[in-house]
Amino acid sequence: xxxxxxxxxxxxxxxxxxxxxxxxxxxxxxxxxxxxxxxxxxxxxxxxxxxxxxxxxxxxxxxxxxxxxxxxxxxxxxxxxxxxxxxxxxxxxxxxxxxxxxxxxxxxxxxxxxxxxx
Amino acid sequence: xxxxxxxxxxxxxxxxxxxxxxxxxxxxxxxxxxxxxxxxxxxxxxxxxxxxxxxxxxxxxxxxxxxxxxxxxxxxxxxxxxxxxxxxxxxxxxxxxxxxxxxxxxxxxxxxxxxxxxx
Numbered sequence: 001x002x003x004x005x006x007x008x009x010x011x012x013x014x015x016x017x018x019x020x021x022x023x024x025x026x027x028x029x030x031x032x033x034x035x036x037x038x039x040x041x042x043x044x045x046x047x048x049x050x051x052x053x054x055x056x057x058x059x060x061x062x063x064x065x066x067x068x069x070x071x072x073x074x075x076x077x078x079x080x081x082x083x084x085x086x087x088x089x090x091x092x093x094x095x096x097x098x099x100x101x102x103x104x105x106x107x108x109x110x111x112x113x114x115x116x117x118x
Numbered sequence: 119x120x121x122x123x124x125x126x127x128x129x130x131x132x133x134x135x136x137x138x139x140x141x142x143x144x145x146x147x148x149x150x151x152x153x154x155x156x157x158x159x160x161x162x163x164x165x166x167x168x169x170x171x172x173x174x175x176x177x178x179x180x181x182x183x184x185x186x187x188x189x190x191x192x193x194x195x196x197x198x199x200x201x202x203x204x205x206x207x208x209x210x211x212x213x214x215x216x217x218x219x220x221x222x223x224x225x226x227x228x229x230x231x232x233x234x235x236x237x
Contacts, residue, residue: 009158034225044208044228090160092226105176106151106212106226110160 002027006109014117021076023091032094033074039087083118124229139194139232141209150192155206207232
């Protein structure tokens with residue numbers, strides 16, 4: 001079965017520090033990759049996505065992520081975090097399920113809580 | 119505005135009772151999903167449906183049931199067989215990429231969630 005691993009459960013940074021959140025997935029075939037963010041009390045929102053093409057993708061609010069196929073990784077980065085980036089971040093992978101052609105599954109990691117200290 | 123509407127936002131259930139969570143979307147998406155979110159466990163897939171009148175079990179389907187009679191609606195019933203139903207439930211929808219390789223955008227859009235508490 002497909003799996004998504006996020007390396008850090010909770011990350012605490014000071015404002016202006018650089019951020020990198022790790023994400024690795026297990027599926028070897030074609031994938032779509034996503035980072036979602038959940039601000040306190042709000043619903044999940046798409047931060048950025050990778051479908052094909054340039055492996056360095058830029059999202060909203062200054063976030064970017066790099067797809068490294070050989071490492072099955074899709075790490076999220078931001079050069080300088082702000083207090084408003086405090087949220088929970090989820091990596092997700094859309095891939096073909098083990099059973100049945102045309103059957104897809106969107107699998108999420110367990111999430112990483114980011115706390116930014118002013 | 120297009121989007122996904124989940125209702126109610128908060129739901130309380132007595133032990134032994136079934137309860138149904140509503141999810142409606144007006145995005146004309148083919149695929150709909152139900153996830154359960156627990157602290158430290160991320161989102162776990164309960165059920166998903168890629169077309170009307172068809173649905174598949176996810177990773178934690180036991181104690182849950184769904185129906186997909188209309189494209190816009192994908193209600194989730196939490197039955198009394200679910201041992202630990204207190205959780206935050208999220209509904210999502212996306213375009214169905216079809217039977218070929220994933221090429222189309224399959225970004226999922228999420229509802230605001232329903233927090234279910236068993237009392």
